[in-house]
Amino acid sequence: xxxxxxxxxxxxxxxxxxxxxxxxxxxxxxxxxxxxxxxxxxxxxxxxxxxxxxxxxxxxxxxxxxxxxxxxxxxxxxxxxxxxxxxxxxxxxxxxxxxxxxxxxxxxxxxxxxxxxxxxxxxxxxxxxxxxxxxxxxxxxxxxxxxxxxxxxxxxxxxxxxxxxxxxxxxxxxxxxxxxxxxxxxxxxxxxxxxxxxxxxxxxxxxxxxxxxxxxxxxxxxxxxxxxxxxxxxxxxxxxxxxxxxxxxxxxxxxxxxxxxxxxxxxxxxxxxxxxxxxxxxxxxxxxxxxxxxxxxxxxxxxxxxxxxxxxxxxxxxxxxxxxxxxxxxxxxxxxxx
Amino acid sequence: xxxxxxxxxxxxxxxxxxxxxxxxxxxxxxxxxxxxxxxxxxxxxxxxxxxxxxxxxxxxxxxxxxxxxxxxxxxxxxxxxxxxxxxxxxxxxxxxxxxxxxxxxxxxxxxxxxxxxxxxxxxxxxxxxxxxxxxxxxxxxxxxxxxxxxxxxxxxxxxxxxxxxxxxxxxxxxxxxxxxxxxxxxxxxxxxxxxxxxxxxxxxxxxxxxxxxxxxxxxxxxxxxxxxxxxxxxxxxxxxxxxxxxxxxxxxxxxxxxxxxxxxxxxxxxxxxxxxxxxxxxxxxxxxxxxxxxxxxxxxxxxxxxxxxxxxxxxxxxxxxxxxxxxxxxxxxxxxxx
Numbered sequence: 001x002x003x004x005x006x007x008x009x010x011x012x013x014x015x016x017x018x019x020x021x022x023x024x025x026x027x028x029x030x031x032x033x034x035x036x037x038x039x040x041x042x043x044x045x046x047x048x049x050x051x052x053x054x055x056x057x058x059x060x061x062x063x064x065x066x067x068x069x070x071x072x073x074x075x076x077x078x079x080x081x082x083x084x085x086x087x088x089x090x091x092x093x094x095x096x097x098x099x100x101x102x103x104x105x106x107x108x109x110x111x112x113x114x115x116x117x118x119x120x121x122x123x124x125x126x127x128x129x130x131x132x133x134x135x136x137x138x139x140x141x142x143x144x145x146x147x148x149x150x151x152x153x154x155x156x157x158x159x160x161x162x163x164x165x166x167x168x169x170x171x172x173x174x175x176x177x178x179x180x181x182x183x184x185x186x187x188x189x190x191x192x193x194x195x196x197x198x199x200x201x202x203x204x205x206x207x208x209x210x211x212x213x214x215x216x217x218x219x220x221x222x223x224x225x226x227x228x229x230x231x232x233x234x235x236x237x238x239x240x241x242x243x244x245x246x247x248x249x250x251x252x253x254x255x256x257x258x259x260x261x262x263x264x265x266x267x268x269x270x271x272x273x274x275x276x277x278x279x280x281x282x283x284x285x286x287x288x289x290x291x292x293x294x295x296x297x298x299x300x301x302x303x304x305x306x307x308x309x310x311x312x313x314x315x316x317x318x319x320x321x322x323x324x325x326x327x328x329x330x331x332x333x334x335x336x337x338x
Numbered sequence: 339x340x341x342x343x344x345x346x347x348x349x350x351x352x353x354x355x356x357x358x359x360x361x362x363x364x365x366x367x368x369x370x371x372x373x374x375x376x377x378x379x380x381x382x383x384x385x386x387x388x389x390x391x392x393x394x395x396x397x398x399x400x401x402x403x404x405x406x407x408x409x410x411x412x413x414x415x416x417x418x419x420x421x422x423x424x425x426x427x428x429x430x431x432x433x434x435x436x437x438x439x440x441x442x443x444x445x446x447x448x449x450x451x452x453x454x455x456x457x458x459x460x461x462x463x464x465x466x467x468x469x470x471x472x473x474x475x476x477x478x479x480x481x482x483x484x485x486x487x488x489x490x491x492x493x494x495x496x497x498x499x500x501x502x503x504x505x506x507x508x509x510x511x512x513x514x515x516x517x518x519x520x521x522x523x524x525x526x527x528x529x530x531x532x533x534x535x536x537x538x539x540x541x542x543x544x545x546x547x548x549x550x551x552x553x554x555x556x557x558x559x560x561x562x563x564x565x566x567x568x569x570x571x572x573x574x575x576x577x578x579x580x581x582x583x584x585x586x587x588x589x590x591x592x593x594x595x596x597x598x599x600x601x602x603x604x605x606x607x608x609x610x611x612x613x614x615x616x617x618x619x620x621x622x623x624x625x626x627x628x629x630x631x632x633x634x635x636x637x638x639x640x641x642x643x644x645x646x647x648x649x650x651x652x653x654x655x656x657x658x659x660x661x662x663x664x665x666x667x668x669x670x671x672x673x674x675x676x
Contacts (some may be wrong), residue, residue, distance in 0.1 A: 111601045111634065117571075118480050138570045139597045142456050143481045145569020231483020232476045233455075240578045240603035259477045263449045265578035268603040272610035296449065 022309030024326045025058040029085045030203035031255045031301035034319030054078040055325040068217035072207040076126040076219045079205035083165045086203025091223025093172040099163035102237040103129040108216030108245035115237035116146040123156040126221045175227035206253025208305045216251035234258025240268035249274045256300010281306040289314040360647030362664045363396040367423045368541035369593045369639035372657030392416040393663040406555035410545040414464040414557045417543035421503045424541025429561025431510040437501035440575040441467040446554030446583035453575035454484040461494040464559045513565035544591025546643045554589035572596025578606035587612045594638010619644040627652040
């Protein structure tokens, strides 16, 4: 009997120790109306390649014992630099024809966080968010002030035209045409008005990771909503809404209709459901994405990793660009529901 | 025996029904180093009168059956218009000698929320936050865009010089002198460097209320930190950090060192401790203000009211300008710990 108990104990120990070693990363390139019927093989191939490149950038860091903060920043930078995603180069246009970018990063080990919002000349907003986290006593910097900070921190500054892509410019023109029936003050959500807006997707990018030391981190970067007005800021740079990380629970990055994610503090609530209600990561993430967000009228998805390395990637839209890499180097990339 | 049970039931019913009718409001005018030794009788009288005026503005609305949203907006407007508090007129100056204002409001009935950050020409930022909540599909607007929205919404626009007060200007000069030893990128927190900074107080204002219909609301407004740089935004306009309201749990408005309140999502966490861990309002609020915030190195306080009308006002600083008004019209105003 004692030998059986000892065996059980050793097994438990091995499993636990194994879990403690598990490192992994999850990324997303946005959720939304991503339909197979509207995708070409070339486009699908391009997205897959970009997601793969982002995963490999993070994995290379995690594999050699680097930090989860380094890994999520590296993965998000790759997606910011790709014109395919609504972050960095390739960001959507505001109603004024500008690209206003938001990003955040959080270190689950120290609960340190940094965010920038409404920036227009910083090539990699996620790196600016990290500089805010590590080189200032602040968490959130906005607009010209954030840009001044990034300049003083020596980050790469670009001309606003760097962010231009023809596809996003055409998307703005389509959105403007659809929105012209909307009232002056309301941001038109054309999908709710019956109009077919094929640009109704949330191309926010994000990454969450657990490193060899068991530290969690999350990062999110976005251009926001096409045709946004009035300096609108979504959930991505709002710590607790679109981005959150805590070693005791999980790391989260969201993508979706930001207003709903802010009102529900989605990322922090997932963490609190684990910490205070004892839910699993999957149950907690589903509670928000499959219940609370749609109940309020919103949509989107999130990626999450918990302190044991479990992964969740729920979304309630047609698709979500997403991918995982685990410590065996195995990469999985998915776009649609099925 | 049956009669005893019936009596017990009736008593329970009466108590419950009573609680459902309870309306009340709580306000704060900021927490921080507010010491009796540095206060004059005239100053104390002025603060008490201003807090009283704010409480009465909200109470008048609640008493006649108005909404908690109306009440918290009215109370915060009074404090924004008073030069005594760090919000609206009387806001602290940025390092550039400007007044950059942030505010948020949330309706616990619908979980609707609105916030503005980094605005410089809107007389009452809390009213702008409310306009964002009710007249746009957005939650957070920043900078010039938020100002453009406020103009189009017909709100009162003022010259930036409206916000000037001599006392805050002198505070900036003192802070600059103390901060001159700090590094370029770091915001100097002089209190942590041993310097005696008598301006280390967080004059943010806020209000939470429960109306006759049992609806909860919260609002917060601030000028941020003296000598702040780089478009810094604190917790006040971050939904879930400095401001939160949910009819199912509580309404919260925070004041303190905003960065710590953002990193902990203080307001939403209080709500989640009630909802998911079954804590009382007092226990949940204390968990954040007396434990989590100081454990991370931050300080400040919050005001809260729960769905039954219970009130909590914890702070871990020397003082917090605060007051309550209950449905009997009884006003209580306190400044110091004792």
